[in-house]
Amino acid sequence: MKKCMFVLVALFGAAVAQDNFKCPDDFGFYPHDISCDKYWKCDNGVSELKTCGNGLAFDATDSKFLTENCDYLHNVDCGERTQLEPPISTPHCARLYGIFADEAKCDVFWNCWNGEASRYQCSPGLAYDREARVCMWADQVPECRNEEVAGGFTCPAAGELANTGSFSRHAHPEDCRKYYICLEGVAREYGCPIGTVFKIGDTDGSGNCEDPEDVPGCEDYYGDLDLKSIRKSELLAGLQSSEGRQANAKPLKPRPAPAEKA
Template sequence: MKQIVLVIALFGTVLAQENFKCPDDYGFYPHHISCDKYWKCDNGAAELKTCGNGLAFDATDPKYLSENCDYHHNVECGDRTQLEPPISSAHCPRLYGIFPDEAKCDVFWNCWNGESSRYQCSPGLAYDREARVCMWADQVPECKNEEVANGFTCPAAGEIANAGSFSRHAHPEDCRKYYICLEGVAREYGCPIGTVFKIGDSDGSGNCEDPEDVPGCEDYYGDLDLKSIRKSELLAGLANSDSGRNQVAKKKNKE
């Protein structure tokens, strides 16, 4: 008997959804139970629409005039808990979204219609799956600090005069990389492209400088055009910032 009542209740819910009546002649209204579906009203006629797989309908417009599907993690679904089954492709659990790499904690993928674009955090940083930004690797639960610091050990407290709790140290093999020690925790970092790390006059100090000013690192970039490299890095940094920190998907719907 309980099963019959449950079936009737579910049938009634589905019927109510399919018989949706437009509150106004024009507008875009959230589905009652599905976060990636919504109703498009045109001249009073309702049409059920579905966002791209991995997107959800943003129902924050109080006037219901905005048709906007955004990345699911950007949308407060509330009681609209149902989603279409996932459609996956390489590096993409769903066709749209931002997803961590399966193996490397400093890599993440931006997926758009199943096509994945690879992004890598700067040296010493890792992709945080909850915040969806690059953070210090030792602050990301999925990462181990030694994976990034390569076993480098910070000097003991008081070993470097006047260094306090912060110091910088050259990487033993890569002119562009260096280590930052903060409160005894080692973090690998990297100079902006086109520059290399130059050890300072005092222990535990240093800055990023032009290669020609750093003995032993003059030919780090070889015959590459550093001006072009720096311009490309700037553009890549802007794109990475847009994709890694403020990911807002424009409307992508399917009938």
């Protein structure tokens, strides 16, 4: 009984100490002792308790205490400030603010701001890693099932294809721009640079990204899109890479089935 009373008195004393926070200086922003999403704002020596948005935490890295900054929880080292306000959730958002993985698709994540979710999708072959909070190769993300990693595509067995070794390329069955790379038996999905499509090579497991007019059945992949404008916008945004990213364009028809060899 005495032990319980001591704990209650200690907690009450800590609460009172926080309620009676004395400003070290006339102006500044100071972290709460036990809450990571609360802080004190001092104005003319008068303290006011403030709370960051749900899913944000107070960044206490400014040694001069002059910065008022609430950041995503995963960006803030809370240390011993372990308490948080209860989560407030909305569709796709575990809290009102934050970046959250999609529960159904491993290549999709949501950026939530004040409860409004914006959908983002990783480039072909990548998936959102919940720990690193970046898009990584899908086969390296534990939450990804095989059918999501490469659309269920399975690499040929070792030695099945001649002259390819442990590396081979394979056309996507439905999308002219996409293709799979098999490396040591692991399939990864790629996308050709904007304005090109994947052309199957003369030998099994080979191919390259070429102009659509040089790939039978994929000539109309981009339709009436102004490819010059798209290339320029991607370059200005820093989005284009050697392997390319998903285009907004959708194929007008599926990739034609390869002709059977005699």
